[in-house]
Amino acid sequence: MEWTNTADVVVIGAGIQGTAISYYLKRRGVEKVVVLDKSTVCSGATGRCGAGIRAQWGTEMNCRLGLACVEKFEGLSQELGMDIGLNQSGYLMVAYQDKEWEQLQKNVTLQNRLGIASRVVNREEANEICPGLGAPDALGFTFHARDGHADPFLTTFAYHKRGRELGVIYHTGTTVTDIKVANGKVFGVVTDKGHIDAPVVINAAGGHSQFIASMAGVQLPLFSERHEIIITEPVDAGVCPPMLMSFSGNYYIQQRPHGSIIAGCSPAGHPQDYELGTSWQFLQQMTRTMLAVLPRTRGMRIVRQWSGLYNMSPDRQAVLGEADDVTGFFVSVGFSGHGFMFGPVTGEIIADLVVGREPEINVDMLHYRRFQLGELILEPAVV
Ligand SMILES: Cc1cc2nc3c(=O)[nH]c(=O)nc-3n(C[C@H](O)[C@H](O)[C@H](O)COP(=O)(O)OP(=O)(O)OC[C@H]3O[C@@H](n4cnc5c(N)ncnc54)[C@H](O)[C@@H]3O)c2cc1C
Known part of the structure; x- marks a missing residue:
């Protein structure tokens, strides 16, 4: 895909989070969505995970997200037009x-x-x-x-394929080296292939997301x-x-x-x-x-x-939402051992937040502000 220096949204990371977010952004009518990955699609934690999907959680927030995930996965092969290898044996x-x-x-x-x-x-x-x-x-x-597991490659590749069909632009083998911020607003990214100006940048960089956040001046305790x-x-x-x-x-x-x-x-x-x-x-x-x-x-x-x-993250729960001090910089990170199952649902939630739509599940309590306020989510059901 030919390189262009502008986009409406740049998504960093092509794991389950980045591929799902970009697909749902296109579904919400965002014109130019560019996904950047330093390696290949699904080369991070997503392609290495156990791919379990469950609604059996111990906090209300995770139960709600978990049930939404199970329901989402049940319809995902049909939604994306590709078999995602769902197996519901509980x-x-x-x-x-x-x-x-x-x-x-x-x-x-x-x-x-x-x-x-x-x-x-x-x-x-x-x-x-x-x-x-x-x-x-x-x-x-x-x-x-209704709990179970899906194939992480088939799921991610399905988002990738459908996203591309809708016009998402992927640049793999492209490392983000800096994030451009001025006057409290993000305005683009710098990569080893060149820069891209964009008013919205989404950090979906998995295990490296804390480094991406600090490039934008956002310190996450991850x-x-x-x-x-x-x-x-x-x-x-x-x-x-x-x-x-x-x-x-x-x-x-x-x-x-x-x-x-x-x-x-x-x-x-x-x-x-x-x-x-x-x-x-x-x-x-x-x-x-x-x-x-x-x-x-x-x-x-x-x-x-x-x-x-x-x-x-300090409470082993996801960190979602727009940065407090950097308008246009969103994070979908900190998923510990359950980011695969949450990906399709949080992908939609982040896309909603970007376009200013109220998400079906309110995730305010998953903002990183909770760490400063001491309002950690004490989930007893994690390995
Ligand atoms: C062994 C194991 C078992 C697991 N089991 C489960 C499970 O059963 N169920 C479950 O739900 N979850 C499980 N997980 C967790 C799950 O895999 C992750 O939470 C999830 O895949 C995270 O997805 P992601 O898209 O955020 O990150 P990733 O899939 O890691 O994708 C991030 C991408 O960002 C890219 N990137 C990083 N830095 C840069 C940069 N500077 N420039 C450009 N690109 C960059 C990387 O190349 C990578 O492709 C497991 C994880 C592991 C390791």
Whole structure:
């Protein structure tokens, strides 16, 4: 695509956030939308994630967003005209500690009040939902059948393709090196290929978003952690239909439709070096956990191990909205381990905020102002 030096909106980052935001901006009639990515589409955390989608959260804000995400994903293949690989076999939450079990039951009460049909299930039912389940030391389980996972590449590529058909301009292999701000307003970006003037710039740069924000003079208290993940060779389908997730057990495990099992956990030591390496320690910890939770994985071969960045905020929740002191500079960042599932919904919300439309879900409490005010969102349901 030929380079031009002006745009109505520049979006930095072509992961799930950037591709969705740009598509919804076009759908709202914004004329010239340019997406810049230093690498390729879906090369960041999005293409490295577990791609789980759930409405089982422990705060009202996340339950509302989570339910909206589930509903959005249910119609997304049709909306975008491409199969996004949605698989709704539910999330089975597993508690090992008394306090955690109490919290999961409280979460179900909250979720039910907000229209999410999650429920407490006993061991027998948990084994029916997940025939390969071990976890003999588990105290209790909750389940929501509409949760699941989608293919992160198919989803992002679908937004990319439909966005381009609507006129979104993509420049990949293009690094943003500076943001132009004057008199409290953004007026463009500088890249290694040249500059683009634009009255609106959106930061959707995932694990590197804090550096992009500081280019605009906006200091966000974000940092990024390296999280590893593995995938096994395929085994019989039906060993683990739902996503298994435990907060105290520190794992999420799911089976892809072709039979491979994907598993991840939060890393010991939380490496914050912006590297994307892998470690023996993770492999050992994760495979031991898998044996206890899904004994059927004994002897299975691991075919790939990789890592990606969680972009973390102080309360591990997203940071959304327009910067206070820089008009026209928007952020859609800080998603921790749940930015894939939120992408389609927050993409629409950010597009609404840019065009001055009231979003369907009010996300004022997700503004970064909350950190200065000490109004953190204490979400108990995160790995
Ligand atoms: C191992 C792992 C498992 C996960 N599991 C789940 C899950 O089950 N469910 C879920 O919802 N989420 C999950 N996540 C989190 C999820 O992947 C992220 O929150 C989400 O993908 C973030 O999307 P994004 O578009 O903001 O960022 P990214 O996908 O990282 O995209 C950001 C883009 O910005 C570009 N960029 C950065 N700096 C610049 C620059 N200076 N100039 C130009 N471009 C730049 C990068 O190249 C990148 O392509 C997981 C993450 C990891 C690592």
